[in-house]
Amino acid sequence: MVVQAAASLPVALHRVPSSRGAAEGPAAGACHRLPARASTRTSLKHHKRQQRQASPCRSAAGAGVATTAPTTDVEAPDAAAIWEAFAASVSGEWEGVTASFNPDGSPIPLPEYYVPQAYRDWGVELFDWQSQSSVLADSQGVSATCRRMMPTVGCEADAIAFMQEAAQLFSTAPGSQPATAAPDGSYSAGPADISSADLRKVAFEHCLALPAEGPQQQRMRLRVVQQLRRGAASGGWRLDSVELHSERYDSPYRGKLELSGCGGGMKGFASSEALPADALAGAWQVASGLRYQVDPTSGACSCSAAQPGERWEAGSLQGVLLHPLRAWSACSMGDQDGGDVSLAAGVLLGEGGARMAVAVRRLAGGRLASVELLTLERA
Numbered sequence: 001m002v003v004q005a006a007a008s009l010p011v012a013l014h015r016v017p018s019s020r021g022a023a024e025g026p027a028a029g030a031c032h033r034l035p036a037r038a039s040t041r042t043s044l045k046h047h048k049r050q051q052r053q054a055s056p057c058r059s060a061a062g063a064g065v066a067t068t069a070p071t072t073d074v075e076a077p078d079a080a081a082i083w084e085a086f087a088a089s090v091s092g093e094w095e096g097v098t099a100s101f102n103p104d105g106s107p108i109p110l111p112e113y114y115v116p117q118a119y120r121d122w123g124v125e126l127f128d129w130q131s132q133s134s135v136l137a138d139s140q141g142v143s144a145t146c147r148r149m150m151p152t153v154g155c156e157a158d159a160i161a162f163m164q165e166a167a168q169l170f171s172t173a174p175g176s177q178p179a180t181a182a183p184d185g186s187y188s189a190g191p192a193d194i195s196s197a198d199l200r201k202v203a204f205e206h207c208l209a210l211p212a213e214g215p216q217q218q219r220m221r222l223r224v225v226q227q228l229r230r231g232a233a234s235g236g237w238r239l240d241s242v243e244l245h246s247e248r249y250d251s252p253y254r255g256k257l258e259l260s261g262c263g264g265g266m267k268g269f270a271s272s273e274a275l276p277a278d279a280l281a282g283a284w285q286v287a288s289g290l291r292y293q294v295d296p297t298s299g300a301c302s303c304s305a306a307q308p309g310e311r312w313e314a315g316s317l318q319g320v321l322l323h324p325l326r327a328w329s330a331c332s333m334g335d336q337d338g339g340d341v342s343l344a345a346g347v348l349l350g351e352g353g354a355r356m357a358v359a360v361r362r363l364a365g366g367r368l369a370s371v372e373l374l375t376l377e378r379a
Helices: 079-090 117-122
Strands: 016-021 092-101 129-138 141-149 162-171 187-189 201-213 218-230 237-251 283-294 301-305 311-313 320-322 327-333 341-349 355-364 367-378
Touching (some): 129 237, 162 187, 187 355, 201 237, 201 341, 201 355, 218 327, 218 341
Antiparallel strands (some): 016 162, 092 129, 129 141, 201 218, 283 301, 283 311, 283 367
């Protein structure tokens, strides 16, 4: 069975949902720069593509904003090497669990029409989706398809029904937004311009690479998707919801023609304990990372290595939400209707939480200004 793809939507929506499908669903891809329009195509044929070894941005020496000036020089990053390593790290099949949260941080139940009658009869609310993502970085950029499996009772289903969302995270097309990515597979993606009054809803996605887990040392990652909606009265942007996607690497990319059945998947987390507020307290400093800066006049993007030892203060964040999985997100808006938007996401690393992966994305006047992908450690 082939899943019918949805019609193209303006790229500012970032995600393109399609109709329900079954386990014989289509192939998908991954990304590099946002094109003028995003579209979804489904196919059962697996196409091998040569990975693009091109620069996501122009390399530039120097550091971004720091609370304490660095005292050592850092060599300018090799942009081509960054892209090559990123493409290898991000591509593949990722199995996971997805949950959504309200602007106050409370979990959002699954829509009732997706919940089996037996659960409703028992008064059980479901908050987590079992999910699988197919990601491919190739000469066209980076595209991704995420499938959310419909909940079932027991193993009565012969086929796995699912919903599908496709996104072109980055594109190599001329004029597309810069590929703000890191060698470990981390990235921050979303529209580079949200200043148009015609845009009513946008989404920004931050992917944070996590340490490998388990006897087989499976690679892990956390994707944080912040959905923004324009207010009807004020015309300004406000946070609508936050999605967390906890995922582990399953296999090289193959379009995910085989989906996990009963007994597969990962444990749900939506109702588990949120990150304590004091977990972010204290002083942090940069261990490593990259900064992308976009020139407001020309739109040219430059990439620089973050300076180790730069101080980073969580107290400067506004609109912080504390999530399960030791994760957090932040969203703050400026006074302009157009406007100035600051988005961030992070997750504590290791058992003691002495390190943290962070992504920060800033827009000025509705246009992309900078992106930071950092690994922090306690000072």
